[in-house]
Amino acid sequence: MKTGIAKTASLGIQHVLAMYAGAVIVPLIVGGALGMTSAQLTYLVSIDIIMCGIATILQVWQNRFFGIGLPIVLGCTFTAVGPMIAIGHSYGLGSIYGAIIAAGLFILLTAGFYSKILKFFPPVVTGSVVTIIGITLIPVAMNDMAGGQGSADFGSFTNIALSFGTLLFILMMYRFAKGFFKSISILLGIVAGTIAASFLGKVxxxxxxxxxxxKLPELFYFAVPEFHAIPILTMILVAMVGIVEATGVYxxxxxxxxxxxxxxxxxKGYRAEGLAIVxxxxxxxFPYTTYSQNVGLVQLSGVKSKKVIYTVGGMLVVLGLVPKIAALxxxxxxxxxGGAMVAMFGMVIAYGIKMLSKVEFASQENLLIIACSVGIxxxxxxxxxLFSQLPEGVKILTNNGIVAGSFTAIVLNLVFNVFKASPKQVEVAKAA
Incomplete structure (x- = not known):
């Protein structure tokens, strides 16, 4: 699908809006928990948006060393929130950034190893992982539809009407619009919802x-990196979690x-993520990873052009450099x-189910893999x-539904499909 400048910009804005809320909430939570001032929080949000743009460009720019070359948008990972706060309180800000740098270098150095385990990701695993990603994102959308977790008017009639009105508008555009207007249905829905909200005094x-x-970015703005073993090991676990999530998105x-x-x-995809983390x-x-919410947008719009994602990266850099524009x-x-997110996140689930359609369902083992991984x-x-009593280092892996479900799918596939006994071994076992 060929896109002109105006169309490319509009499609890029859709991607930015799809990930922007998720990108800014992480620095606000982490900065607030670490006692940052308003000025520091403003900078933290700005530099985060800039780095989201740079990380996205690194991933879509396919070259000999890094970049998978798919329409992928990167943002700061939610998995890092708890560990960063814990490290900051125990070791200081410098240790947070030293641990992030070390984790990024770890991913860069081990990227080749991860690429050799593709045989462990057949459709029964990848389909389950993508389905899990979509399912675990739905609660985020539902909370936003109600006005945002912790908001004073959570679940109010106004919020419900705005969210479902936005979703209905998107569905109507997708049903009746054609061509370009159909491809930017998400953007039009958000604009229409915001206009409606302005009349209700919600803007x-x-x-x-x-x-x-x-505001220009500065190297070591908050602290010079410090390197301590426990924070580094913790952040490496966080980075590995990001790789598991990214694999499903890839x-x-x-x-x-x-x-x-x-x-x-x-x-090359893993190396791009490692470089972005460094x-x-x-x-x-922050550490950066692929944003699965943008997968639904690619599917909904039908536009797979890397030019659009380059535009997204550039837009994010500009938004970060000009906080007043970003504030818009x-x-x-x-x-x-929230209303728009339901459509996008739901499409992620639908695509996971489509991937699972390639699975041999006559196999009870495959059904069990899907059942247990999605269920967990x-x-x-x-x-x-559920795992609140486990050590903090372990909880990084178990407290994330995507990782817990993905790990289950991978292990069960190894047990039932990769390392299962051959017919000859079964006969020998019976004879014994």
């Missing part, structure tokens, strides 16, 4: 007036783009974003305190 432009015009987008991924492709540590930002996106009510992924998401 506040004060943040735009308070934001500065320009396969989903590879399927959408009708491109068969090789070991070399996967290794840069995040150097500029005192904060006027979109949470309920409006959803269960951990719904009951996050």
């Amino acid at each position: 506040d432009f004060s943040a735009v007036g308070e934001a500065s015009w320009v 396969f989903a987008l590879g399927d959408i783009c009708e491109r068969k991924l090789t070991e070399k492709d996967m290794a 840069l995040g540590g150097l500029f005192n930002a 996106t904060t006027v979109i009510p949470t309920a409006v974003l 992924g959803l269960g951990v998401t719904v009951v996050p305190d």
Whole structure:
């Protein structure tokens, strides 16, 4: 699908809006927990958005050493929130960024190893992982539809009307619009929802007036990196969690783009993420990973052009450099974003199911793999305190529904499909 400048920009804005809320909430949570001032929080959000753009460009720019070359958008990982706060309180800000740099270097150095385990990710695993990713994102969308977790008007009629109105508008556009207008249905739905919210007094432009015009990134703005063993090991676990999530996204987008991924492709994708993590540590930002919410947008719009994603990266850099412009996106009510997220996250689930259609369902083992992995992924998401009594280092892996479900799918596939006994071994066992 060929896209002109105006169309490319519009499609890019859709991707930015799809990930922006998730990208800014992480620095706000971490910075607030670590006692940062308003000025520091403003910078933390700005540098995070800049790094999201740079990380995205590194991933879509396919070259000999890094970049998978798929329409992937990267952002700061939610998995890092708890560990970063814990490290900051126990070791200081410098240790956070030292651990992030070390984790990024670890991923860079071990990328080749990860690329050699593709045989452990058949459709029964990748389909389950993508389905789990979509399922675990739905609660985020539902909370936003109600106005955002902890908001004073959570679940109010106004929020419900705005969110479902936005979703209905998107569905109507997708049903009746054609061509370009159909491809930007998400953007049009968000704009329409925001306009409606303005008439209800739900749009506040004060943040735009308070934001500065320009803020350039600075190396080691908050602290010079310090390197301590426990924080480094913890952040390496966080980075590995990101690789598990990214693998599912790679396969989903590879399927959408009708491109068969090789070991070399996967290794370059992992290296791009490792490089993005290192840069995040150097500029005192965050570890970065692929954002699965943008997969649904690629599927919905039908636009798979890398040019659009390059545009997204550039837009994010500009938004980060000009906080006043970036503040404009904060006027979109949470309920409006929530309505749009339901469509995007639901498409992730639908694509996971499509991938599972390639699985041999006559095999009871495959049915059991899907049942247990999706069940555990959803269960951990719904009951996050299930593993609350385990050590902190272990909880990094078990408290995340995507990782818990993905790990289950991988292990069960090894047990039932990869390392299962051959007919001759079974006969020998029976004879014994």
